[in-house]
Amino acid sequence: MSAPATLLQSLQRIAPLAWPVFIGQVAVLAFSTLDTMLVARYAAVDLAALSVGSAVYITVFIGLMGVVLALSPIAGQMFGAKKLHEAGRQYHQAIWLALALSVPGCLVLLFPQPFLNLAQSSPEVADKVRGYLGALAFSLPAALLFTAFRAFNTAVSRPKAVMVLQLGGLAMKVPLSLLFVYGFSVGDIHLPALGVTGCGIATAIVMWSQVLLAWWVTRHNAFYADFGLQRRGLMPPDRAAIVNQLRLGIPMGFTVLVEVTGFSFMAIFIARIGATAVAGHQIAVNLVSLLFMMPLALANATSTLVAQRIGAHEMLDARRVGWHGLEIGLLAAALLGGLVYFGRDLVLGVYTQDPAVIAAALPLLAWLWVFHIADAAQTLGAFILRAHRVTTLPSLIYVLALWGVGLGGGYALAFHSQGWAPASLSGARGMWAASTAGLVLAGISMCALLARVHRAELRNP
Numbered sequence: 001m002s003a004p005a006t007l008l009q010s011l012q013r014i015a016p017l018a019w020p021v022f023i024g025q026v027a028v029l030a031f032s033t034l035d036t037m038l039v040a041r042y043a044a045v046d047l048a049a050l051s052v053g054s055a056v057y058i059t060v061f062i063g064l065m066g067v068v069l070a071l072s073p074i075a076g077q078m079f080g081a082k083k084l085h086e087a088g089r090q091y092h093q094a095i096w097l098a099l100a101l102s103v104p105g106c107l108v109l110l111f112p113q114p115f116l117n118l119a120q121s122s123p124e125v126a127d128k129v130r131g132y133l134g135a136l137a138f139s140l141p142a143a144l145l146f147t148a149f150r151a152f153n154t155a156v157s158r159p160k161a162v163m164v165l166q167l168g169g170l171a172m173k174v175p176l177s178l179l180f181v182y183g184f185s186v187g188d189i190h191l192p193a194l195g196v197t198g199c200g201i202a203t204a205i206v207m208w209s210q211v212l213l214a215w216w217v218t219r220h221n222a223f224y225a226d227f228g229l230q231r232r233g234l235m236p237p238d239r240a241a242i243v244n245q246l247r248l249g250i251p252m253g254f255t256v257l258v259e260v261t262g263f264s265f266m267a268i269f270i271a272r273i274g275a276t277a278v279a280g281h282q283i284a285v286n287l288v289s290l291l292f293m294m295p296l297a298l299a300n301a302t303s304t305l306v307a308q309r310i311g312a313h314e315m316l317d318a319r320r321v322g323w324h325g326l327e328i329g330l331l332a333a334a335l336l337g338g339l340v341y342f343g344r345d346l347v348l349g350v351y352t353q354d355p356a357v358i359a360a361a362l363p364l365l366a367w368l369w370v371f372h373i374a375d376a377a378q379t380l381g382a383f384i385l386r387a388h389r390v391t392t393l394p395s396l397i398y399v400l401a402l403w404g405v406g407l408g409g410g411y412a413l414a415f416h417s418q419g420w421a422p423a424s425l426s427g428a429r430g431m432w433a434a435s436t437a438g439l440v441l442a443g444i445s446m447c448a449l450l451a452r453v454h455r456a457e458l459r460n461p
Contacts, residue, residue, distance in 0.1 A: 080311025280360025381446025
């Protein structure tokens with residue numbers, strides 16, 4: 001019997017899968033980081049529209065994305081069990097699912113009035129939000145199709161293929177965003193400056209380019225032949241397979257939706273305070289999102305290994321890798337969060353030179369360190385639980401912690417705290433304080449649930 005793996009040995013297994021995911025996800029986040037920086041220098045009203053519009057799009061896309069990502073633990077377990085053709089068949093069913101989900105998603109983006117009512121946006125901001133979301137509605141089907149490609153490649157330990165396409169997308173995004181945001185004139189050719197709407201148009205072009213390249217790679221790279229993915233067309237829809245993905249994916253999608261709306265609705269509510277407040281919040285959220293890429297990468301890699309070991313019936317190794325991945329993620333989050341917190345003045349100067357926006361963002365970063373550590377704990381716990389196909393209880397935890405404590409408590413602090421809470425916890429700062437508390441509760445609960453699942457598996461191997 002081999003000796004138990006140490007933390008360092010587990011890191012050596014996780015790192016080769018985690019670093020391509022990290023770089024790829026940073027490239028994806030760089031889309032919004034680039035948009036934030038360009039629009040912040042274009043106009044404050046466009047930055048406010050970007051904050052509200054991004055919150056709406058993320059709410060729609062991430063919820064649907066969570067359903068499509070059910071492919072990852074399913075295909076991962078099949079890959080671990082050496083059922084390669086069945087894993088490929090599941091990928092084709094995820095493509096059908098992505099196409100079907102894009103229909104209601106596009107409709108929500110094209111008719112965003114309920115979100116605008118919640119944000120109480122000014123007419124000028126609302127018009128810009130509609131233009132931005134109209135462009136992103138065209139990109140949503142491509143984004144969901146690429147999610148299926150990403151989930152499959154993650155499941156079969158091939159994240160570099162996704163990373164290369166994501167880096168290529170970023171290389172396209174930079175000049176396209178500059179072109180459409182600020183416009184240009186060459187001779188008789190004139191493209192007007194489109195501001196925040198230009199960001200959406202650039203994203204749509206990039207996403208469809210990535211999907212076409214993903215299709216080409218799958219058709220022509222020999223790696224995918226054993227999975228049956230190099231046939232001319234899609235395998236026909238399989239009702240049983242799609243239902244199985246939905247059974248796992250709907251709780252996953254709901255969990256992710258709760259998580260994302262817990263944060264995206266912060267922007268919608270903070271928008272009521274004013275354009276400067278929501279602009280400061282947008283910078284803080286973008287910074288936190290950038291930090292989040294490290295635990296997200298570790299969570300993806302750890303979940304993949306756990307699912308593969310479960311498929312190979314190596315349950316002790318699956319549990320060991322899961323706990324080690326969680327420990328590594330918490331250590332990384334503590335280090336990165338501390339570095340950003342102590343260098344927050346310098347970091348904010350990279351985003352904007354507007355003193356009012358900096359003053360609005362700076363107090364929010366006081367919560368960043370604890371926020372990030374708790375975010376890492378709940379993310380890693382949730383991903384590892386998905387590898388065990390445990391998705392329902394995490395969704396209930398998220399409802400209580402992120403909607404109840406985070407969003408509900410934040411709304412009460414931000415707008416109704418007079419007489420019972422310190423003035424320092426009013427406005428946007430109150431939203432961030434409550435969201436941090438909700439994340440702490442979610443992180444502790446996810447870890448406790450994971451320990452319970454492991455104990456149950458030991459009793460019933």
